[in-house]
Amino acid sequence: MATTTSDIQTEIDKHDDHAGHDDHHHGPEKGLMRWVKTTNHKDIGTLYLWFAFIMLLVGGAMAMVIRAELFQPGLQLVEPQFFNQMTTLHGLIMVFGAIMPAFVGLANWQIPLMVGAPDMALPRMNNWSFWILPFAGAMLLSTLFMQGGGPAFGWTFYAPLSTTFAPDSTDFFIFAIHMLGFSSIMGAINIIATILNMRAPGMRLMDMPLFVWTWLITAFLLIAAMPVLAGAVTMMLMDRNFGTSFFDAAGGGDPVLFQHIFWFFGHPEVYIMILPAFGVVSQIIPTFARKPLFGYSSMVYATASIALLSFVVWAHHMFLTGMPIAGQMYFMYATIMISVPTGVKVFNWVTTMWRGSMTFEVPMMWAIAFVMLFTIGGFSGLMLGIAPADIQYHDTYFVVAHFHYVLVTGALFSIIAAVFYWLPKWCGRMFNEKLATIHFWWAVISVNVLFFPQHFLGLAGMPRRIPDYALQFSDFNMISSIGGFAFGASFFLLTYIIVDTIRNGKPVKEARVWESAKGLEWTVATPAPLHTFDEAPTRELILAESSHTGSH
C-alpha cells in the first residue's frame, strides 16, 4: 500500500500544479452571469443541488401543511380542495423538483471526477438541462395562484379527474411536466455520453465505481420512461382541449388506459429515484468499513436486473382497476421478483461491513440508516405486491408509509449521506461533526415517529389523500404529525450546518478527505478545482483507486 500511496501523492501534486496556474482556461465569469452561462460540470452540479434543496424546502413546507391539517380530526387550517392541491404539489415537487434534480446534481459533480473526465460530454446542453428547471418549477407553482386553484388530482393525475373535472390551471401543469421531462431526458443523454465516451482510457466498464454504474443504468431508465410520461400528458392535453377521447369511454377510450401509460413511466420512475441512492451507499460503506465492496459484479448485475424488471411490473399499482386475473397474477409474480436483486444488494452491503474495521463518521451513519430503513420500506413494498393482500392496503396510509420509507429514508437519506461525504471535497471545508451527529439522530428518530405509525393507520383503515378522518385515527395521526414537525425542524439545522460549512468550516487540505476512501475523486486537490482531469489518469492509478479490486 505504501508504494501506491506515494504514487498517488505525485499524481496529486501534478494536478495541483495544473489547477493552480493554468491559463488556457478562462477563469469563470464573475457574478450572476457565471451561473447563468456556465458550462462547467461542477458549477452546474452546484446549481442543481441548490435548486433541489430549495424545492425540498418548498415541498416540505407543503408536507407540513398536510401534517398540520391532519394533526387533529376536523377541518382546521385549510379547505379540502386546497388540501388536495398540497398533496398533489407536495408529491410532484418532491419527485420532480427535489429528488431527481438532487441526483442529477450529484451526477454532475461526481461522474466526471469519478471517471477521470475533464467535464460532461455536452457542456452547453448540460447548462440547458438545468436552466429549464427553474422555469418549469415556477410554472408548476404558479398554478396555485390561478382561478380554480392548482392541480388537485394527486401526483398520479388519474383521468378523468385530471381531464374533464380539472381546473384550467391543469394545462400549465401539463406543460411544466413536458419541460421537466425534456430537461431530464437531455440530462440523461449527457450522463450516458459522459460515461461511455469520456471515461479515462484506462478505465474499463467493470472498473467504474458503482455510483457511475447505477447512474448509467438510471440514465437509460430516464430516456426510456420520461418520453412515455410526455405521451401521457400530451394525450391529456388533447382530451382536455381538442376533443379526443383517449380516456373517455363514451368515445371508446378508457380511463384505465391513462393509468397504464402513467405507471409504465411511474414504476421505472421510482427506481430512477433509488438506483443512484444504491450507488451512493455502495461508495460510502466500503470507505468506512475499510474493506472493498463485496460482490461488485453482482451489484452491477443486480442493478441492471432491477432496471429491466422495473419495466414489466407497472400494473401492481392497478390491481383494483378490474384487471383480469391473469394480469394480476403476472404482475404479482414479476413485482415480488424484484426483491431478489434488491436483496442481493442489501446482503452485499451487510457483508461489506462484516469483518470490516468500521468507524461511524456522519456519512456512514446516514448510509447505515439507509440500509435499515430502506429495507423496511422494501418489505412493505413486497407486501403491497401480493395482489390479494393489496385489496386491503391499496390507497391507504400503508402505501404512504411504504413509499416514504423508500423515498425519504431511502432516496433522501442517501442524498444527505452523499452531501456529507463529498461536501468537504467540493468546498474544501469540514462540517461541524458534533452538530451533524446531533442532526442525524434528531432526523432519524423523528422520521420514524413520522412514518412508522402510518403503517398502523393504513391497516386500521385510513385512506390516503383525505383532509379529515374518523376519530379512531386521531392518536396515530397526532404522533405522526409531531414526528413530522420534528423532522421538518431538523431541516433548519441541516441548512445551518451546510451554510456554516461552506462559509466557516474548518479547512481541509488532504486530497483524500476520508482516510480510506478510494476513487479518482480523492486524487484531485481539495477543494476540487474548477477544472480537473485535463489529462486522463493512468490505468495504474485507476486500479489503485478501485474500491472493489481488493487492493485495499
Add this chain to the structure above:
Amino acid sequence: MLSTGYSIHSPLRYKLAPFLLMLILIVCLPSMAHADFGVNLPEGVTPISNKIYGLHMTIFWVCVAIGVVVFSVMIYSMIFHRKSKGAVAANFHESTAIELVWTLVPLAILIMIAVPATRVLIDLENTDEAEMTVKITGYQWKWQYEYLDEKISFFSNLAKGAREATRDAEKRGSIDHYLLNVDKRLVLPINKRIRFLMTSNDVIHSWWVRDLGVKQDANPGFINDSWATITKPGIYRGQCAELCGKDHGFMPIVVEAKTQEDYDVWIKEQKAIAAAAAAAGDREWTKDELMVKGQEVYSTSCAACHGVTGQGVPGAFPAMAGSKVVTGDVKEHIKTVMDGRAGTAMQAFKGQLDDAAMAAVITYERNAFGNNTGDLVQPATIKAAR
C-alpha cells in the same frame, strides 16, 4: 499515511445508537399483530376477508423474520467489527457460492409466499352464480345502490351533521361515527352470495369495506364486479378509496348485514317508502313546505359543491347566489338540474331526486341566498318536464 482523515471516537454513543433505532422499529412491528388494538387489519366477516387476513399475517411474519436475520448480522458487525475495538479489516470481496445462496433462498421464500397468494387470488375471482346483485355507482360524492333483483334504488350520502362537525370539535365528539356514517345504509342479507357491480357516473371512485374484504375501483363507462358472502349480522363501515375530488374524504360507506327475515322486512319497507314518495308528488305543495324540504335536499345533494350559503367555489363551482340561471328563466333552471351539464361536475339529478324533491330544491334555490324571485315550482311541473 496520506492523510489522517476524519473519524470520531465516541464508542458508547455508537454502541447504543443502532439499538435505539432497532428498538423503536422491532418493538413496534409485532404490535401490529394485535388486531383489536386498531393497528392491524381485522379478520372481517367474509371468507375472502379471512383469507386475506391470513395471507397478510403470513407475509408480515416472513418479512419480520428476514428483517431480524439481516439486521442482526448488521448490528453484530457494527458492534464487534469496529475500528475502535481494534478490528482489522479482512479483504475478501467475492464469493460466487454465497451470492448464489442469497439469490436462491429469497427466491424460494418468494415461491412459498406466491403459492398461497395465488390461491386466494383465484378464490377472489371466482364468479360462480351469485344469489343477488347490487349495482353500485359512484358519484361526486355519494354512492348509489341499485338492488337489481328487487328494483330498489337509492342514494347514500354523508350523514347529516357531519359537514358542520368538521369545524366544530364538540359536535365531532357527540355525533355518531364522525365521517363514517351515512343517511341511508346499504342493507344486505347474510349467508348469501352477493355480487357487486361497480361503476361511476363521473370520476374514478373505489368502493371499500374492509370487513367484507372488498375494494374495487368504480370506473366511469365500465362495470367491474366483485362479490362477498357475509357471515355475521352487523354494521360494517368503509370509505371511498380513490381520490375523486374535493370531497373524496367525505363519501363513507355503511353496510348493514341482517338475517334473511329482517332483510325481507326491510325490503317491504323500502317499497312502501318509494310508493309514498311517488304519491307526494301528486299533490300541490305550499311554499313553506317546499322551502323546508328544499333546504334539506339542498344541503345533502348540492351544498358539497355550491356551498351551504350558495357561494360556490370560485373557478370550480358556480355560486347559486345571484346566478343568472337561478334568478332567470325557470325552464332553464329545471333543465340544468334535471340533465346536468355534460362534461362538467354538474351531474344530472333526474334519476336522483323525485318530483317533490326536485321541485323543492329548485324553489329553495330561487328563494334563498338573497335570490328573492318569489317563484314556486310544483312537483307537477317537474313531472311534466321529465
Add this chain to the structure above:
Amino acid sequence: MQSQEQYYVPTGSYWPILGSVGMAALLGGFASSLHGSGMGTGMMVLGFAIIIFMVFGWMGQVVNESEAGTYNLQVDQSFRMGMGWFIFSEVMFFAAFFGALYYVRNFAVPWLGGAGNNAFTPTLYPEAFKSVWPLINMPLPENFSVPKGIIHAWEVPAINTLLLLTSGATITWAHWGLKNNHRNNLIGGLIATILLGITFLGFQAAEYAEAYMELGLTLKSGIYGSTFFMLTGFHGFHVFLGTLMLTVILMRVLRGHFNSERNFGFEAVAWYWHFVDVVWLGLFIFVYWI
C-alpha cells in the same frame, strides 16, 4: 500519465437560458391562450420566435466551431451518442401512442362490448353500439363526430409508404456520395429526399382534408379518430422537422461542409430520417392496414 487530445469544453453560453425563456413563453402562452387570455397568443408567438432565434444561433455556433476544427473525434463521438439516445427517446414517445392504440384495440373496445370480465359493461350503452375496430360508432355518439368512413390503407397511404421507402434509399445514396466524395450524388440525393418528403407531406395534407371535409373523421371521432390523428399527426410533424433539417444540411453541403470523415450533422439527420421512416411503417401496418 497518458496524454489525450484536449476535449473541447465551451466557455459560457447565453443560448441555453434563451432557449429556456423561449420555451417557457411558448408553452405558458399556449396554455393561457387555451383559456382565452388575450396575451397568451402574443406570448406564444414571442416564445416561438425566441426558440427559432436560439436554434439558429446555437446551431450556427456549433457549425462554425465544427468547421473551425475545434472538435476532435471524441467530441464527435459525444454528439453521435447524444443523437442516438435522443432518437431512442423519440421511439419511446411514439411507443406511448402505439401502446395506447394496442390497448384500445385489444382491451378497451372489446371490454366495452362485454368481453373478458366486463360482461355487464354493455348495459351502460345503447344496443346499437357494436364493439368492432375501426370503431366508427362510439358507445355514446352524441358528443362526437361520427365519421362516414375511414382512410383505407391501399390508397394514398400506400403511395406515401412508397414515397418514404424511396426517400430512405435516396438519403442512403446521398450518404454514399458523401463517403466516396461524389458531391453531385450527395446533392442530388439530398434534393430528391427533400422533394419526396415534401410530396409526402402534401399527400398527407390532402388526406387530412378529405378526412375532415368529406368523411367527418376528426379528432372528435372517438378513439379511432384520436389514435389516428395523434399517431399520423406526430409522425407528419416529424417528417416536417426532418425535411427542414435536410434542407439545412443541403445548404451546408452547398457551402462545402462535410467530408467523408467529418459528417456528424449529415449522419444525424440521416438517422433521424430513417427513424421517421420506420415509424411510418409501423403506422402503415397498425393504423391503416390491419
